[in-house]
Amino acid sequence: MAQLLPVAVRDWDFPRGVASVALLVRFGAERGVPRDALLRGTGLPPSRLDDPAAQVDAHQELTVARNLVREFGDPPGLGLEAGVRYRVTTFGVFGFACISSPTLRDAITFALRYLDLSFIFCLPVVELADDELRFELRDDGLPHDVRRFLLERDITAIHTVMHDLLPGGLHVRRLQFRFPAPPDPARYAEVFGFRPAFGAPAHHVAIDAASLGQPLPQASAHTVALCEAQCRELVSRRRARSGIAHQVRDKLIRVGGTLAMEDVARELNISTRTLRRRLEDAGTSFRGLLDEVRQALAEEMLATGALSVEDVALRLGYAEASSFIYAFRRWTGTTPARYLRAGKRA
Known part of the structure; x- marks a missing residue:
């Protein structure tokens, strides 16, 4: 069996x-x-x-x-x-x-x-x-x-x-x-x-x-025992550090990537300075998480074909489409329009 x-x-x-x-x-x-x-x-x-x-x-x-x-x-x-x-x-x-x-x-x-x-x-x-x-x-x-x-x-x-x-x-x-x-x-x-x-x-x-x-x-029984002890400690340390990144990402996804860092810190009942330090300890940053969430949401909305570039920009909290286009190019190396055309060809 x-x-x-x-x-x-x-x-x-x-x-x-x-x-x-x-x-x-x-x-x-x-x-x-x-x-x-x-x-x-x-x-x-x-x-x-x-x-x-x-x-x-x-x-x-x-x-x-x-x-x-x-x-x-x-x-x-x-x-x-x-x-x-x-x-x-x-x-x-x-x-x-x-x-x-x-x-x-x-x-x-x-x-x-x-x-x-x-x-x-x-x-x-x-x-x-x-x-x-x-x-x-x-x-x-x-x-x-x-x-x-x-x-x-x-x-x-x-x-x-x-x-x-x-x-x-x-x-x-x-x-x-x-x-x-x-x-x-x-x-x-x-x-x-x-x-x-x-x-x-x-x-x-x-x-x-x-x-x-x-x-x-x-x-080597001795070496594997020493390594396993270090692995246990490393897993524990990484899990403790990573929790904050998941919490921030979840909050940003829930509101469509439109919260400021101060708002997230307030929801987590910590100071902005503490949030910044804990994210650095986890190997990331608020800006990095915000970009990641906005990019994923932008690609998802563009892929539906139901929203214009201007609509997507507005839903992600950008005052002007030009700011969104600049950010999208920074994330992906291409513009939303080229991204849409590439998706249609695929």
Whole structure:
């Protein structure tokens, strides 16, 4: 009988370290995209990427991914090229705990228990059967424009890290993608060692259950115990910091992105100065959250086709359409009119 393994998170909206954002920015910069273009709309100063202890909001990483996809046009396989760069060391103490685990099964169990220390967006449903371990990665809750990129990135990163854990190789039985086959699937076969199936009912990976008992070459009971203690502390600290960002975002969404910082602070019964400091501790800012909410609401309203640019500007609290157009260009790199035309062509 198949057994579902417990997973620590239920959605992708959890705080995370800055390493993944830094990696994506380097990835884009190596392909000629300026760092400022990739950080547009995140509220993150470039200096934050150099601080290994910095925390970011999941929406900030999502914005970087959207900027990256927008710059390159979302070609099939873009996520593969980003995903192969995620090594076990990219994940810091979380990665060291996995690589120090006694067996592959212990490493996977640990990873699922502390999944909110990863950078994942496509959440896994993990099922252990008699002869295989099955992962289904779900991308339903992600914006359409980055689903393929993030799915490719996440599944390739998982594959790469598992090979770091077991340098001798990992027997993958099946790999299936829900999206249609690309014109040239050769790069997929090169990355995964065989050609995946495309057009499947779900994004699905199956590995041989016999692999789970393999001892890991760098196993160390002492190291994994020390790392787990640090992971527990890190999770607790991040969750405490991130609560304020969720509260502010929820209040802004509820009123359509029209509250001032002073109004939000008053509703939370704290001073404006305290709110600003707590948001900084959480790796974000009021301006960044306001831009994020307004951008999401603007794209949603424009996509309906029922509202003019002037109507959307008014509903988001802009006195003039020109101010909204300027802000929209700053968020997305394009104007609302071009955004609408691109949506109609798609």
